[in-house]
Amino acid sequence: MKYALVHEWLTPKATGGSELVVKDILGHINADLYALIDFESTNPQSYLYGRQIGTTFLQNFPKARNGVQKYLPLLPLAIEQLDLRDYDIILSSSHAVAKGVITRPHQLHICYCHTPMRYAWDLTFDYLQDSRAGQGVLGILTRYLLHRLRQWDVISSNQVDYFIANSQHTARRIWRCYRRSSKVIYPPVDxxxxxxxxxxxxxxxxxxxxxxxxxxxxxxxxxxxxxxxxxxxxxxxxxxxxxxxxxxxxxxxxxxxxxxxxxxxxxxxxxxxxxxxxxxxxxxxxxxxxxxxxxxxxxxxxxxxxxxxxxxxxxxxxxxxxxxxxxxxxxxxxxxxxxxxxxxxxxxxxxxxFTPKIFISSYLAFLDDCRLSSVGKSSPNKISFL
The missing domain is CATH 3.40.50.2000 (Glycogen Phosphorylase B;)
Structure with a gap:
C-alpha cells in the first residue's frame, strides 16, 4: 500500500495539536507528506528537516510563511491541485481544507478532523467582528466568500470515506456540518x-x-x-x-x-x-x-x-x-x-x-478496520464505526 498524508500548513509557528498528530502518524506509517505550504523541511530544528514535501502554488506567495490564512479564498483551489493519483490510501489531518484533496474511487481516504473549519462555521461572527474585513462593503464581500467556503466545505466532505474526530465535541460538529458519522480518537499528548x-x-x-x-x-x-x-x-x-x-x-x-x-x-x-x-x-x-x-x-x-x-x-x-x-x-x-x-x-x-501510545494504537487499529471494511465495497461511506 502506498500512503499520502495531507496537512494544511507546515511552518515553525504551527506547533499545535494537529502537528503532533502528523508527527505521530509519520512515526508509524511510511507516508509521503503534502501541505499547502512547507517551511519546516528547511528548518534545522524540525523533525521534518530535509524531508521532501509536496506543496501548492501558495508556497511562493508573498508572506505565506507568516500565515497562509490571508489567502483564504484560494485555499480550496490550492488543496485541489495536489495530484495524489499514485496513492492507495490518503490520510488527511484537517482543521481547514486538507480533507478537500481530490481522490479517485479506488482510493481510501481517512480524515483525522481536528475541527470543521472554524472561521466558516462556529466562529464566523467572531472573526467578522474582530476584523476590518468584516466591515462595510468589504464585509459584504467577506460574508459572500464565507458562504461559498461553507458550500465547498460540505461538498469536499464527500471526498472522505471515514472521519476520525479528536473529541466527542468535534464528532457532534462533524455531524452538524457534514451529516457524517465519525470515530473518536483523542489526540496524543506527550x-x-x-x-x-x-x-x-x-x-x-x-x-x-x-x-x-x-x-x-x-x-x-x-x-x-x-x-x-x-x-x-x-x-x-x-x-x-x-x-x-x-x-x-x-x-x-x-x-x-x-x-x-x-x-x-x-x-x-x-x-x-x-x-x-x-x-x-x-x-x-x-x-x-x-x-x-x-x-x-x-x-x-x-x-x-x-x-x-x-x-x-x-x-x-x-x-x-x-x-x-x-x-x-x-x-x-x-x-x-x-x-x-x-x-x-x-x-x-x-x-x-491521552498518551501517544494510546493514540497511535487506536489510529492504526481503525485504519486496519477501514481497509478491511472497504474491500469489495463500492461505497465505504455507508460503514459507521460509532
Whole structure:
C-alpha cells in the first residue's frame, strides 16, 4: 500500500495539536507528506528537516510563511491541485481544507478532523467582528466568500470515506456540518515531558496564544477582580491589550520556551482555561503535572477535566458554565474553598488517558478496520464505526 498524508500548513509557528498528530502518524506509517505550504523541511530544528514535501502554488506567495490564512479564498483551489493519483490510501489531518484533496474511487481516504473549519462555521461572527474585513462593503464581500467556503466545505466532505474526530465535541460538529458519522480518537499528548509535582506554589497559571477566541482578557479581568496572583504565558495579537488591562497581581511573561512552560505548569496552584476548544491539549498537560484545572465546561474540557463537585473521589478540577467574568470568578472562589480535595495523583492519572501510545494504537487499529471494511465495497461511506 502506498500512503499520502495531507496537512494544511507546515511552518515553525504551527506547533499545535494537529502537528503532533502528523508527527505521530509519520512515526508509524511510511507516508509521503503534502501541505499547502512547507517551511519546516528547511528548518534545522524540525523533525521534518530535509524531508521532501509536496506543496501548492501558495508556497511562493508573498508572506505565506507568516500565515497562509490571508489567502483564504484560494485555499480550496490550492488543496485541489495536489495530484495524489499514485496513492492507495490518503490520510488527511484537517482543521481547514486538507480533507478537500481530490481522490479517485479506488482510493481510501481517512480524515483525522481536528475541527470543521472554524472561521466558516462556529466562529464566523467572531472573526467578522474582530476584523476590518468584516466591515462595510468589504464585509459584504467577506460574508459572500464565507458562504461559498461553507458550500465547498460540505461538498469536499464527500471526498472522505471515514472521519476520525479528536473529541466527542468535534464528532457532534462533524455531524452538524457534514451529516457524517465519525470515530473518536483523542489526540496524543506527550505527558512524559511534564514533571509530576505534589507541592504547589501560590499562583494560578494560564498558557495560550493571545487570540480572541481564547478569551484571555476575560481571565485577566476576573483576576483583576479577585486580586489573586496569576502568571500569563503566551504571545499573539492581544498581548498589548492584556498588558494594559492587567493589575499588579498579574505577571505577563509573553512567549516562553517549553522548558519554562513546563516549570510553571508543575508549580502552579491551578491552571485556568476559558476557551471553548475542540479538544484542548493544555489542560491535559497541566493535569500531567498533577495540577488541577479551572476550565470552561464546554467543548473538549468536558472530556478531559473531571469536576470535583461531580467526581468527588477522583475529580481533577472545577468547570464553570458561562464564558463570563462573573462565572470564572465564582469558579475560582469555589476552587479556593474545595480545591484541596483534588489530589495530584488523580490529575496525573486522568492525563494518562491521552498518551501517544494510546493514540497511535487506536489510529492504526481503525485504519486496519477501514481497509478491511472497504474491500469489495463500492461505497465505504455507508460503514459507521460509532
Amino acid at each position: 505527558i512524559d515531558r511534564f514533571s509530576f509535582q505534589t507541592q504547589k506554589e501560590d499562583f494560578y497559571l494560564t498558557v495560550s496564544r493571545l487570540v480572541s477566541y481564547k478569551k484571555i482578557p476575560l481571565i485577566v479581568e476576573a483576576f483583576n477582580q479577585l486580586g489573586l496572583p496569576l502568571v500569563l504565558i503566551g504571545d499573539g495579537p492581544q498581548l498589548e491589550l492584556v498588558r494594559q488591562m492587567a493589575k499588579s497581581n498579574i505577571t505577563i511573561l509573553g512567549g516562553q520556551p517549553n522548558s519554562v512552560v513546563e516549570q510553571y505548569m508543575s508549580r502552579s496552584k491551578a491552571f485556568v482555561y476559558a476557551a471553548c476548544e475542540d479538544f484542548g491539549i493544555a489542560p491535559v498537560e497541566a493535569q500531567a503535572c498533577g495540577t488541577p484545572v479551572i476550565a470552561l465546561g464546554t467543548g473538549g474540557a468536558l472530556e478531559t477535566v473531571k469536576d470535583i463537585r461531580k467526581f468527588t473521589k477522583n475529580g481533577t478540577g472545577i468547570l464553570f458554565e458561562q464564558q463570563t467574568v462573573e462565572s470564572l470568578v465564582k469558579a475560582v472562589e469555589t476552587f479556593c474553598e474545595i480545591g484541596h480535595q483534588i489530589k495530584p495523583d488523580n490529575c496525573r492519572l486522568q492525563a494518562t488517558r
